[in-house]
Amino acid sequence: MDHGGHAGLAASSAALVLLLVVLPSLGLAAYLFGAGREQRAQGWSPWRTAAFAVGVGLICAAMLPPIAPWAHGDLRGHMVQHLLLGMFAPIGLALGAPGTLLLRQVPVATARAITALLATPPLRILIHPITAALLDIGGMYVLYLTPLYALSQGNGAVHVLLHVHFVLSGYLFTWSIAGPDPAPHRPGMGLRLAVLFLATAAHAMLGKIMYGYGYPRGVAASRAEVEAAAQWMYYGGDLAELLLAAAFFALWFRRRAGLPELLAGRATAAN
Template sequence: MTHQAHLLALSGMFILVLMTIGLWFAYLLGVRAQRRARKGWSCWRLGSFSLGCGLLVIALSPSMVEWGHNDLRGHMTQHLLLGMFAPIALMLGTPGTLLLRSVPVVRARRIMQLAGTPPARWLSHPVTALVLDIGGLYLLYLTPLYQLSFSEPLVHVGLHLHFVLAGYLFCWSIAGPDPAPHRPGMFVRLVVLFAAIAAHSTLGKLMYAHGFPKDAGHSLAEIEAAAQLMYYGGDLAELLLALVFFATWYRHRHAPDNDWQTADRRAQQ
């Protein structure tokens, strides 16, 4: 990447950091409104969402960007933070529920109707989310896309944004406590989660055994270390997601009057 392209990439990362901070402030305003209306909002949710935003800021910080630019291990650390750990924390902050509880009834009804349309249901299906999330990683590391991302700033920034959005979509489709009126049952989501674990582990093994990404200027030892980081770091993140999945399922099973049903009744009034 040329010096000018590198500066453009850093500028793009700075914009993503500003967007993250803006999202956090919007969340805080929503929480403040809930508490002023005496509806209450869990400190755990606020803390989780704040943690997710903090992980995004760390992953997009100049020092982390420089590490990721010069070392595949740094790039892999960014991937784990942006695409796996931060999305889990953001998901547990239930921003969708906060949005539904904050907007007027008519707008909440429209949001729920939009969530029930075929395109939205297709996009939010766990299988679609799996393809976008894990499939994107296969495309990145097993094709020349990785090398291209270091010569094209827009591609570089777009990939980091994709990490976050696809990671969040996958986590939410599997275990999100936020509203999901047409989410598949527990068995389907569990199968997709196991498929994601297997696919993620297989990619790590392919990178370790065959030296992917190839012709990217990384030594074999560096690639092997990054592949191990992907393998074990991914396992840890997916274990956390599995724990959240079962905890959310247990909570909804024994406390059916959840936020989604409350918002649904509110929208129908």
């Protein structure tokens, strides 16, 4: 690799540390501050706090040694990093209910403005489970079945955007399916369950395609390495989607039982 390549790699690595280590850590600090205030005021579940902290911890772990260097030079390491960033960490973040915490902390007028913004047509489309699934699972098909993954290996900007996309699309999909935060005009539980099942099947199918046909192509990886990475995707994805399904059904059963949501206080006023 030439000097320009080394410089580009260093710049992309620094950007990723800033975006996916420093900023999430600051977000966790803000979350802990808000959760402490809320606990003193009207109560806040320590399980929510623990879930959010685990989500941030998984993001940081994926972007630091030993996983980050392994992911840079090995497709198997990349897949482990992908699973942490795009599937496991978003479950913790969403179950932490950061939106509910935010709505409780800000003035009522601000909370109403946030809720109204989520109800606008563009954002209603963006946060719909079908859109979220297309961005998340569909994005994986584009990444691994086209030359995009090979491009990301040599292009620092694409490399950074790819990792940020993992986190954002994974969080959006998780939140749209089983997030406890309030969302105006959220589709019913039946549609969300159907999207979850279809997304799970599509993810499993992608793992099989990668294993059977040697995708992604155009990368310096042996067939055995590609097959092992596909197995990480298949079985790791199954575990993450099982956890997401468990969160979904827990939310569903709580609603059917008539138990109160964690939406009291200013969040309720915002609606």
